[in-house]
Amino acid sequence: MLDISVIIPVYNAGQFLEKSVESAVHFDEVKEIILVEDKSTDNSLEICRKLASENPKIKLFQHPDQGNHGAGATRNLGIEKATGSFITFLDADDYYLPNRFDAEKEIFNDPKIEGVFGAIGVEYLTEKGKQEYQTKFKDAALTTVNYPAEGEEVFRGLLSLTPKAFGTFFHLNALTIRKSALDRAQLRFNKDLRVHQDSDFNIKLAYHCHLKSGIIDKAIAIRGIHDDNRITKIVQYSPQYNQRQYLYWKSLYDWASSKGLPAEYQKRIYLSYKSFDLSQKKGLAKYSNIVLEGLKNPEILKTKYRFNYYK
Incomplete structure (x- = not known):
């Protein structure tokens, strides 16, 4: 059986965090959920402490200085603290679906496969967030790629170098990676990027590691769209x-x-x-x-x- 460490960076996500954790903690494959709290200004830390006290699978960490360091550095700390053979990520305002690890159970039987990625859907939590998201991304029901691929084809696709369009990108919530592959490649998130550190990480990961698409035609996780999503607030080409x-x-x-x-x-x-x-x-x-x-x-x-x- 897979033994997975789910890393959840937490910053001002108090109203979403319990649902996020509950969506992951029940899987038999999930060995631990690592909450890395990044000096929230709401009640997120209090909720983290409550969740960690209620379930031994849930572990709480903060940066050594208890400061705010951004999502990249926060995920990096989670990777360092992880003890599972596999790493997954989950944003604190998103959640997994019941089929989250269905593809992984089969694909990781092949030892050359170092990472599996799938599709993520959206849930509109506020009307303003919905309008901002649809203005920028139209009404895309899934963030996914257009066809199955593995190995170098994934890297070439992410750089738009394939004969047919590979698709936009895959979301971190839909990625599962062997921890040994991250350590071998000495790959971590660029802590200096406050946004797009996930896309930066995925492209580097696709070059250094052998990735394979899993479930790409339906969602295996859901992204919550609300007023405070940073990416959707930025006007394209501004x-x-x-x-x-x-x-x-x-x-x-x-x-x-x-x-x-x-x-x-x-x-x-x-x-x-x-x-x-x-x-x-x-x-x-x-x-x-x-x-x-x-x-x-x-x-x-x-x-x-x-x-x-x-x-």
């Missing part, structure tokens, strides 16, 4: 959006350069990184830099970001 995308792609660019990825992959990452780098510039300098970059790398004019520059 200055704030471009800045966050720049930091995300710069993280990937620095990683790809340091790891010496094949030229095709470095080029793809560079073009996205440079596109958002150019979006940070203003006035004549911005347009002159776009022209110069276009002369050096004409492919940048074909990226999906090529005309999305705020003045």
